[in-house]
Amino acid sequence: MKRDSQLVLESSIIGSLLIFIVLGGSFATLSVPREWSILVNPSSVPASQETNALSLYYNQTLSSLGTGHYSNVSLLLSTFRFVNIPSALNQTAETGNSQIALMNVSVPEAASDFRVAARLSSQSQFLNATAYAADGCQLAGQANMTLSDFKTSTVPELVSLGVPSQPYAIGLALTSDAISSLLATCAAFQPQSPYPAATLAIGSLQKSVETGGSVKLHGNLMLNGKGIASQTVFFYLNGTLIGSGSTNSSGGVGGTLTIPFVYEPVGVVQAFVATNQTAGFRGTSSNELNLLILFNGTQIVIGDPPAYLPTFSFSVHGNLTTAGGTPLPSAPVRVTFLNETRDTTTDSSGAFGAQFTVPADTRDGAYDVYAAFAPRGVYGPSFNFTSIQVTREPMEMIVKVSSLTLTGFSASVQGRLMANGTGVAGARVTVSSPWGSYQATSDSTGQYAVSVPTSLLDFTFSGSLTVSADPAQPYIASDQVLSNLSLFNLLIIVIPAIIVVAVGYGARSLGLLRGKEKFEQYATLPALKEATTDIEPLNLGMDAPKMVLLYLQTLRLAAEKFQLSFGRNQTLREIAAKISTVADQHGSAVCSQVLGTMEDFLYAQTFDGARVKEAEAHVAELQEMWKK
Amino acid sequence: MKMYRALAVRSILASGVVAAIVFILLVLFAPDAVPFSSNNYGWNGIQQISSHYHIAPVSSLVGLQPKHSVLLLLQPTLNYSQADASVVEQFVRGGGVVLVASSSDEANGLLQAIGTGVRVESQYAINDPTYNWKSSVLPTVLVLPGAAQEFGFLGGVNGIALNAPSPLLVQPGSPTKVVAISSPASREVNRSTTSLQGLLGGSTPVTIGSLPTVVAERIGNGSLIIAGDSQLFTNSVWTLADNQALARDLMANSTVYLDTSHWQPNTGEEVKAMLGSAYAVFSGIPLRYALVALFVGASIIIVPSFIELRTETKTEPRGIVSGQRTFNKEVIDRVRKDRERYGVQSE
Numbered sequence: 020m021k022r023d024s025q026l027v028l029e030s031s032i033i034g035s036l037l038i039f040i041v042l043g044g045s046f047a048t049l050s051v052p053r054e055w056s057i058l059v060n061p062s063s064v065p066a067s068q069e070t071n072a073l074s075l076y077y078n079q080t081l082s083s084l085g086t087g088h089y090s091n092v093s094l095l096l097s098t099f100r101f102v103n104i105p106s107a108l109n110q111t112a113e114t115g116n117s118q119i120a121l122m123n124v125s126v127p128e129a130a131s132d133f134r135v136a137a138r139l140s141s142q143s144q145f146l147n148a149t150a151y152a153a154d155g156c157q158l159a160g161q162a163n164m165t166l167s168d169f170k171t172s173t174v175p176e177l178v179s180l181g182v183p184s185q186p187y188a189i190g191l192a193l194t195s196d197a198i199s200s201l202l203a204t205c206a207a208f209q210p211q212s213p214y215p216a217a218t219l220a221i222g223s224l225q226k227s228v229e230t231g232g233s234v235k236l237h238g239n240l241m242l243n244g245k246g247i248a249s250q251t252v253f254f255y256l257n258g259t260l261i262g263s264g265s266t267n268s269s270g271g272v273g274g275t276l277t278i279p280f281v282y283e284p285v286g287v288v289q290a291f292v293a294t295n296q297t298a299g300f301r302g303t304s305s306n307e308l309n310l311l312i313l314f315n316g317t318q319i320v321i322g323d324p325p326a327y328l329p330t331f332s333f334s335v336h337g338n339l340t341t342a343g344g345t346p347l348p349s350a351p352v353r354v355t356f357l358n359e360t361r362d363t364t365t366d367s368s369g370a371f372g373a374q375f376t377v378p379a380d381t382r383d384g385a386y387d388v389y390a391a392f393a394p395r396g397v398y399g400p401s402f403n404f405t406s407i408q409v410t411r412e413p414m415e416m417i418v419k420v421s422s423l424t425l426t427g428f429s430a431s432v433q434g435r436l437m438a439n440g441t442g443v444a445g446a447r448v449t450v451s452s453p454w455g456s457y458q459a460t461s462d463s464t465g466q467y468a469v470s471v472p473t474s475l476l477d478f479t480f481s482g483s484l485t486v487s488a489d490p491a492q493p494y495i496a497s498d499q500v501l502s503n504l505s506l507f508n509l510l511i512i513v514i515p516a517i518i519v520v521a522v523g524y525g526a527r528s529l530g531l532l533r534g535k536e537k538f539e540q541y542a543t544l545p546a547l548k549e550a551t552t553d554i555e556p557l558n559l560g561m562d563a564p565k566m567v568l569l570y571l572q573t574l575r576l577a578a579e580k581f582q583l584s585f586g587r588n589q590t591l592r593e594i595a596a597k598i599s600t601v602a603d604q605h606g607s608a609v610c611s612q613v614l615g616t617m618e619d620f621l622y623a624q625t626f627d628g629a630r631v632k633e634a635e636a637h638v639a640e641l642q643e644m645w646k647k
Numbered sequence: 648m649k650m651y652r653a654l655a656v657r658s659i660l661a662s663g664v665v666a667a668i669v670f671i672l673l674v675l676f677a678p679d680a681v682p683f684s685s686n687n688y689g690w691n692g693i694q695q696i697s698s699h700y701h702i703a704p705v706s707s708l709v710g711l712q713p714k715h716s717v718l719l720l721l722q723p724t725l726n727y728s729q730a731d732a733s734v735v736e737q738f739v740r741g742g743g744v745v746l747v748a749s750s751s752d753e754a755n756g757l758l759q760a761i762g763t764g765v766r767v768e769s770q771y772a773i774n775d776p777t778y779n780w781k782s783s784v785l786p787t788v789l790v791l792p793g794a795a796q797e798f799g800f801l802g803g804v805n806g807i808a809l810n811a812p813s814p815l816l817v818q819p820g821s822p823t824k825v826v827a828i829s830s831p832a833s834r835e836v837n838r839s840t841t842s843l844q845g846l847l848g849g850s851t852p853v854t855i856g857s858l859p860t861v862v863a864e865r866i867g868n869g870s871l872i873i874a875g876d877s878q879l880f881t882n883s884v885w886t887l888a889d890n891q892a893l894a895r896d897l898m899a900n901s902t903v904y905l906d907t908s909h910w911q912p913n914t915g916e917e918v919k920a921m922l923g924s925a926y927a928v929f930s931g932i933p934l935r936y937a938l939v940a941l942f943v944g945a946s947i948i949i950v951p952s953f954i955e956l957r958t959e960t961k962t963e964p965r966g967i968v969s970g971q972r973t974f975n976k977e978v979i980d981r982v983r984k985d986r987e988r989y990g991v992q993s994e
Contacts, residue, residue, distance in 0.1 A: 032659065032662040032663070032666055033662055033665060033666050033669065052724040052911050053751075054722055054723070054724040054749075054751040054752075054753060055682045055691075055722060055724065057750065057751065057811075057838065058682065058691055058722070058750075058810065058811075058877070058878060059784060059785075059810055059811045060690050060691070060883075061690060061781060061785055061810060061883045061884070062690055062883070064781060064782045064784055064785060065782065066781050066782060067781075067782045067783070069776055069783075071776065072776055072777045072779075075776060075777045075832040076777050076830075076832070078832070079777070079830060079831045079832055082831075083831075090792060091831075093792065094789060094791070094792055095789075095830075097805060098778070098787075098789045098805050098806050100806075101778045101779075101780070101787040101789070101805075101806040101888060102777055102778055103777070103778070103779045103780065103781070103782075427935070428935070509939075513942070516946070517664075517946065520946065521661065521664075521665070524661060
């Protein structure tokens with residue numbers, strides 16, 4: 020009964036705690052505050068892919084384009100993947116997006132060209148103004164063509180897929196207006212004069228020219244099929260005036276002109292003649308003559324710098340000349356070292372220079388420094404390189420790890436950093452462990468100590484530590500050392516011990532260990548063997564109580580005398596009754612005395628040890644009485 | 648009777664130990680349904696992101712190390728005190744990153760105390776029929792070009808999936824910068840009904856156009872991020888749009904703290920945070936030794952003294968004390984009947 024109470028008590032405590040946890044969690048879940056109750060469960064929201072979404076999207080992009088918010092258009096185009104539309108629309112939508120993207124390039128560029136053209140025109144730079152205006156007109160035309168494609172191809176296709184066009188009608192109208200405005204601007208740049216335009220044509224037998232070299236040009240100025248004499252024709256190369264000439268009686272003009280040192284792949288030669296009211300013609304520009312600029316004859320020489328340590332700066336110098344040794348002035352030269360690039364230009368003597376700093380994280384080794392003649396920003400036909408040697412001082416790491424660490428406690432990692440015979444101060448020492456990374460800084464003598472906390476939940480017997488040191492001085496090489504840490508978790512002992520104790524305690528509480536207690540074994544002795552005629556098999560051992568031995572001796576005497584057997588569940592009283600049916604009155608009484616004493620020994624609240632002596636005498640009497 | 652009391656004490660102690668172990672295991676690992684819980688596998692939990700990045704719940708904002716750390720303040724339900732605001736500001740100035748993600752009013756006190764000039768317009772929700780990941784009430788907001796250049800954690804992030812976010816009101820002169828907006832077609836609807844239908848468009852839009860949804864500010868050596876929605880990292884949302892990239896940029900190689908001290912009490916995360924704090928306290932020497940000693944002492948108390956019991960059974964002539972032994976009940980009953988029937992011989 021008491022054992023039952025104990026089990027009930029234990030179960031109640033554990034059960035109550037679990038109920039409280041569950042109830043507590045339920046309360047926390049049920050009593051949701053307003054701040055959490057406004058949160059929407061996405062599962063409860065019906066999915067919807069609206070075709071209208073694409074219409075709204077186009078309205079946004081086209082409106083932004085039409086109102087000049089080009090960066091917004093780029094943002095919207097780049098984030099189109101987030102627009103929630105049916106997959107059936109994707110292909111057509113992508114086509115529409117491409118068209119909008121094209122317009123988003125051509126429209127702002129055309130507008131920009133027209134602005135520049137207007138400014139140049141106001142500065143009387145007619146040739147360049149004309150070029151910009153022509154470029155703007157071309158871009159405006161492209162934009163108009165793309166818009167036309169969008170209207171005539173993409174829009175009907177979208178309508179057939181169920182995408183309404185009305186929602187983006189406003190955006191489309193804004194874009195149309197913007198492009199129409201560009202086309203109008205283009206028309207405004209067309210020359211208007213009461214005089215007829217002269218015709219100016221130029222040509223050359225040369226297809227190429229070396230930079231800084233000469234080109235032989237010829238041209239003809241005509242009006243209504245007749246040459247115009249004594250007119251000054253100006254020649255430009257890439258917008259720079261390179262010379263002029265006067266037309267002869269037949270309108271012809273020509274000469275050998277020296278081009279400047281240009282460093283672009285193509286030189287565009289164009290001639291221009293101004294309006295001459297006296298002669299009765301409107302000024303005009305000639306056709307464009309494209310000449311390939313040659314850099315074949317260039318060479319670059321670069322000096323060799325010595326070895327350097329990281330963070331140290333060094334200079335590179337060189338010269339750029341033609342093959343014949345003529346310096347190339349103001350020429351672009353690109354010098355590259357690791358990931359750094361310096362764009363410089365040569366001086367009047369063709370010399371150039373650049374300064375670099377060796378990055379702090381550069382490892383030991385040889386590193387090339389490239390110098391290239393770089394017309395128009397690309398690597399040119401001439402390049403050369405040299406190399407510098409980067410060297411760091413090696414660092415010696417001394418690492419000492421505690422021999423055995425109990426998990427849950429901290430392991431000690433300490434040591435010293437040395438370079439060139441002296442301690443390395445201020446170095447950052449990082450210990451990477453399975454439980455995290457920990458850092459320390461070395462002191463002035465290079466000593467360091469790092470405490471690495473280990474996890475109490477780690478049951479391994481060893482751990483790997485990586486100790487790395489990064490010196491504050493970039494010219495000292497970093498280093499790292501691998502080390503093993505011996506571990507032992509006390510929980511390996513404690514937890515099984517708790518389990519064993521708990522299981523033992525529980526088993527004992529439940530009575531599972533009761534059979535090992537000899538006294539209780541004796542209480543059920545009649546059940547141990549069907550016939551207790553032989554004491555030996557019971558194997559009671561030497562420490563069996565005397566009273567038990569006397570009892571068993573009595574049973575054996577009765578069994579042998581009367582050929583009795585005793586059942587498994589017979590009580591002492593029943594045994595006594597059974598013997599009384601076959602024994603005489605005295606023998607039965609003596610036998611009952613022994614069994615009664617045994618009963619008291621087993622079950623009475625108190626038992627007088629002197630009664631064992633009496634039972635011993637009774638057994639002796641029975642032996643005498645029932646001996647064969 | 649004395650023996651029984653000793654048994655009862657041991658029983659209670661053993662039960663207490665078992666109960667404590669079960670309690671801790673349940674708190675740490677048992678699934679729950681509390682919003683923003685790392686054990687919540689449902690739509691509003693953060694179990695998935697917690698399995699990718701270690702997120703440590705904290706029950707106090709004091710003492711957090713700001714270097715390489717991120718502090719998440721998700722949908723607070725309690726107001727922040729001036730002292731809390733100072734601690735948060737110091738955390739940011741010290742180099743930490745603080746993400747205030749909330750669609751409710753409780754964060755406004757903190758934002759005001761720090762001087763951000765930003766307010767969460769909790770009475771409104773953003774509804775976007777164009778940029779959304781399932782329905783208009785679940786918008787995807789767009790990260791502005793160039794924002795990543797100033798705020799590195801936005802690298803590779805073009806869109807952020809949200810769940811019925813509140814717009815942010817950025818006051819003129821505010822030092823914060825808008826880094827993400829809703830699309831020009833988005834609508835600001837009244838949240839007063841809090842009904843799904845209302846959010847889905849049943850209520851009349853207050854305004855139409857792009858609205859700030861995420862702003863950021865560099866303060867000292869750290870950054871403060873303010874989002875009008877707390878669910879960008881919950882299980883149902885964090886894999887959408889570029890939210891994973893944002894989580895990676897923020898949390899990889901960082902210590903991530905989750906504030907539980909401004910939620911309603913007794914959430915699982917709060918208990919977990921307290922367990923974490925207790926562990927941190929008891930991990931220190933000499934408390935660690937004291938705890939081990941206490942543990943050993945408790946074990947000694949609850950271990951049943953078998954030796955004592957054996958000694959008692961060997962005193963043969965002694966009387967059999969009631970309650971000391973348990974016998975075969977069937978035999979006892981038979982004996983009792985016999986003694987009642989035939990009388991008692993020697994008592």
